Amino acid sequence: MKRVEVKKLAIGSVLKSAIYFYFIPIILMIFGLIVVTIILIAQDEAPGYVIIPAFLIGIVFYTGLYAGIIALVTLCYNWLAGKFGGLIVTIKDVDTEE
Template sequence: MKTIEIKRFSVGSVVKSTLYLLFIPIIGMIIFGLFSSLLLFTEDGVIAFTGILFMLLLSVLYAAIYFGILALMTVIYNWLAGKFGGLTMVIEEKE
């Protein structure tokens, strides 16, 4: 068995891999928001248009805040792993 220690993560790769995982939920939020806004559109056009803009703005804001916090957590991990040690993984080679 081989033991390795992860001392550093690239902020870009962490954000990119998380984007792949969050792509489907973000698309789901946008579809749900558009569908619910279309239901309101039959009642009052101004409310529905405002709802669509608000939903799109909140989706972008949610993603920006999430990725900002994720980047900050990655930087903090890299700093602490350099001082105290990183994650340790045990890898077993099989034939």
């Protein structure tokens, strides 16, 4: 087994991998949007037609906030890992026998 210390993370790489977790709440919000929109339109109320553009605007703000927080956390990790040391990961090569 080999021990490796992670001293720096690339912001782009962290954002790319965090996007997978981002889609879980987005999908749940889309299901909620569909249900609420159908109910409001069936009741012939005007908010049913306004909720879709409001949702799209909310998605833009949510995406910006999410990406900003992830980038900030990554920058903090890089700064602190340089001062105090990073995560230590143990790697086992499965191709070789021990």
